[in-house]
Amino acid sequence: MNDFLLIFRRDFTNKEAQPSPEELQNSITDWQNWFGGIAAQNKLARPLQRWDISGKVVKSDKNVINGPFVEIKESIGGLIVIKAESYEDAVEIAQGCPILEFGGNVEIRMATEPEG
């Protein structure tokens, strides 16, 4: 088993891309069930953590701007660390992520040890 970082991104700014309040309400149950399903397999590697949705970005000129990084279309909605056998296993879990329902995506990164 390895640790895998799952980062959920979607477009939070474009008005047309936003789900309705009912859709959002229903998706809370989907998220809970998805987390519960991962936990039921004992594949949650870290306690769940909520993250502030806006945050700050430090730019290359060291200037700081408020809000999430939006120079690409999507910004981070959240992230979790899971335990999985392989990328395939992690992909299968990520395919159940409710963010996909709203046109979002999940980026997966396996934890690695320093080489040597």
Add this chain to the structure above:
Amino acid sequence: MAHIEVAEDIVSDTFLAATEIWSTKGLPDNPRAWLYTVAKNKTKNYLKRDALFQQKLSPEIQYDTADTEEFELDLSVKNIGDSQLAMIFTVCNPQISTESQVALALNLLCGFGIQEIADAYLTNKEVVYKRLNRAKEKLKELNISIGQPSLTEIHLRMDNVLTTLYLLFSEGYYSMAQNTTLRRDFCTEAMRLVYMLTDHDHTNLPKVNALLSLMCFHASRFDARSDQNGEAILYQDQDESLWNMELIDRGKYYLGLSATGGQLSKYHLEAGIAYWHTHKEDTPEKWDQILQLYNNLLILEYSPIVALNRTFALAKANGKRAAIAEAEKLKLTDNHFYYSLLGNLYTDIDNTVALQHYQQALTMAVSNAEKLTISRHIQQLGGVPGNEYGI
């Protein structure tokens, strides 16, 4: 902790004296006061003798006998309560194994004899005797004194105390032992001790109330969950008129008291699940709520049995097909409950597969009660439950 055996001897002596005297002279007006007075006198005598003994054996030790002459035991309700609280925190010491903590609590705090504890654990007296002695030796070794726990100690030790008391309760609730009276006594004692924690300001925490609420809800079904032969009656087959409404109301009361502060403990979540189980009628809301509580419980702390229960709730909330997909990811192949769950989920979806799972569960089940339950499912599916029952 070094004097624990002496204290136990004095108590035994007192009860022995009571049996002898009461059987010839009849019951005193106030048996409780009588017992306290006799125990108090025996304690004073012991302390005097012990002081004398110490003086003669080691004259260099200056022992002030005046202390024991003036010695007055405080046997007020408050002091007894405080002492028991101190004792809980002494016994629930993470330096000794959890099962020893439970055995010590049963013995020292609840007054169960070694035979009774052995009966509940389905083991023999020697095993319990050794376990208790090892634990007592360890506590002596650590030189632990029995005193009022400080706020820091309460903070550090509380989770351990609650785990031990919850195990003590479960020992009574889930024990395979046939002796229902004894099992009920275990549950009652566990509840008494948790109640005592709610009765002291510093230990009256939201999670303590949540645990008490959970125990009340569970205990309310005590009469309904087994028949006269001690055979388990599954939740959906229980006669709800046997549920104890008074305990359900107490459970709701403590659940209300637990809903303060910022910490959501596993006891809150489990009490919530137990609360919804006091609603006999299956509604979509009931199972949605139970499913979410199980989700949160698993996110907080994984346990195989909670994972299985969560999947059962998922079937109730979102249907069997959704639950089968999730169940097969659990891969708890060394757990017979896993196969029982799969048997349940596949029933009416694919009865051949259901039967296979129940057969597998039957080969792995340990207790007769479990085997009987599984065999019944197999019979309902039209299968033969193997040779054991020869049907």
